[in-house]
Amino acid sequence: MVVGIISYNDADTVGDVVRRVSAGIAAHAPQGCLVLADGGSTDGTVKRAESAAADVCPLVTVDYSRPALDPLAAPYHGWYGRAAAILSVLRAASARTAAACAVIDARLTSVSPEWMPSLLEPVLSEEFDYVAPYYERHPYEGAITKSVIAPMFRALYGVRLRQPAGGEFGCSSRLLQHLLDQTYWAAKDADSGIDIWMASAAAVGGFRVCEAALGGRTHVVKEDPPDVSTALGQVVGGMFADVEARAETWQRIRGSQTLPVFGRSRGEMTRQPVVDVEPMLDRFRLGFDALRDVWAWIVAPRTLLQLKALAEAPAPQFRFGNELWTQVVYDFALAYRARSMPHDHLLGALTPLYLGWLASFVEETRGTGDVEDRLA
Incomplete structure (x- = not known):
């Protein structure tokens, strides 16, 4: 050994x-x-x-x-x-x-x-x-x-x-x-x-x-x-x-x-990090304004319309659901294989979308006990 x-x-x-x-x-x-x-x-x-x-x-x-x-x-x-x-x-x-x-x-x-x-x-x-x-x-x-x-x-x-x-x-x-x-x-x-x-x-x-x-x-x-x-x-x-x-x-x-x-759980979970969702939402909205034409090459038209609605939604109503996020991820994976654009540009264009999903995830699960279920 x-x-x-x-x-x-x-x-x-x-x-x-x-x-x-x-x-x-x-x-x-x-x-x-x-x-x-x-x-x-x-x-x-x-x-x-x-x-x-x-x-x-x-x-x-x-x-x-x-x-x-x-x-x-x-x-x-x-x-x-x-x-x-x-x-x-x-x-x-x-x-x-x-x-x-x-x-x-x-x-x-x-x-x-x-x-x-x-x-x-x-x-x-x-x-x-x-x-x-x-x-x-x-x-x-x-x-x-x-x-x-x-x-x-x-x-x-x-x-x-x-x-x-x-x-x-x-x-x-x-x-x-x-x-x-x-x-x-x-x-x-x-x-x-x-x-x-x-x-x-x-x-x-x-x-x-x-x-x-x-x-x-x-x-x-x-x-x-x-x-x-x-x-x-x-x-x-x-x-x-x-x-x-x-x-x-x-x-x-x-x-x-x-x-x-x-093995067994040792109860050593790290402390809850402080997460401020406002900068994430700002990055998502700015990303939509700057990258909507790029996203149009990657995601389906229906998905782009959903992202537009999210960019215009006030913070209390902002909900980036798992189904939409899944569609975005797989569209980007297909674009990665298709070489639709340089890989570093493609992955950079995913960042505002990820931050939008993360902001929604944090807000939906803050103070609840179903975080892992939300990810399932």
């Missing part, structure tokens, strides 16, 4: 992560091994990891190369070189003929020893191939995943995976070898799409998939958070690209299956 920790200049957090992961390995899988995939840290990350693992768990360090920045490309926010880091871990696990492998972020502050059995025991004892994390979040957090990624994943891939791009994961040797045999690792947008790609590869590839309840997820943020448009472009763009690549597969899928969940 191998647990990979991916790092780059994480000396401030990697020691605690290694200690907690090592404790979990020692308690639940004494034959396990730690693999630190490091992208050339210059702050002593590797030494701190080695010191933390000493006399507790074997640790092997492997290198990965962070891709060169393209000054002409759209700004990327996230773990630069993440795909290469995961690939290094999977190769190390394969070389050690590991029966199971898990991958953890070195910047996590919420990881605990109990994560190890949650991510690995379903593989080792229950013969699952892919273990996706399920983190406890306030319903207003992770809204892009909840409003676009998870519903599309369920509808097209037939698997009710709630957080397809969760970050951490566990996998079997069978899935590991399948992933290593693919060419996706060299794709241009591999860093932003790697998590969705691995989850979908498992979901449509005949592999057994489950979820692991891991509690809350917190991590050290080392860069300014992206604006909504950038985040939406990266996450939704990754999903649209995956849907396009797997069209021949999902067109044959009917229905969806609920997944078993291992």
Whole structure:
């Protein structure tokens, strides 16, 4: 069994992560091994990891190369070189003929020893191939995943995976070898799409998939958070690209299956974020004025009329329903495949619509207990 920790200049957090992961390995899988995939840290990350693992768990360090920045490309926010880091871990696990492998972020502050059995025991004892994390979040957090990624994943891939791009994961040797045999690792947008790609590869590839309840997820943020448009472009763009690549597969899928969940809820939901819907509504109305001709190329005429009515509606009557939002998302997915316009322009045009839906969602669910039902 191998647990990979991916790092780059994480000396401030990697020691605690290694200690907690090592404790979990020692308690639940004494034959396990730690693999630190490091992208050339210059702050002593590797030494701190080695010191933390000493006399507790074997640790092997492997290198990965962070891709060169393209000054002409759209700004990327996230773990630069993440795909290469995961690939290094999977190769190390394969070389050690590991029966199971898990991958953890070195910047996590919420990881605990109990994560190890949650991510690995379903593989080792229950013969699952892919273990996706399920983190406890306030319903207003992770809204892009909840409003676009998870519903599309369920509808097209037939698997009710709630957080397809969760970050951490566990996998079997069978899935590991399948992933290593693919060419996706060299794709241009591999860093932003790697998590969705691995989850979908498992979901449509005949592999057994489950979820692991891991509690809350917190991590050290080392860069300014992206604006909504950038985040939406990266996450939704990754999903649209995956849907396009797997069209021949999902067109044959009917229905969806609920997944078993291992582990237990820890009651660690983050505090309710403060959400002001007025700026969102303003962005939606301004977006309609500026982008209505662009939207006319993407959505159906009836949908455009509904959006016009929303743009003219006073705030108390503003209701962007799920049916309308679903139609918008799939129209944009079709336009993405049809290359109706450059992908970055297309995804940018989706941002005001997303903010309109989010404002409506927050207002409709504020102070109620049916938030998850509203997303179903």
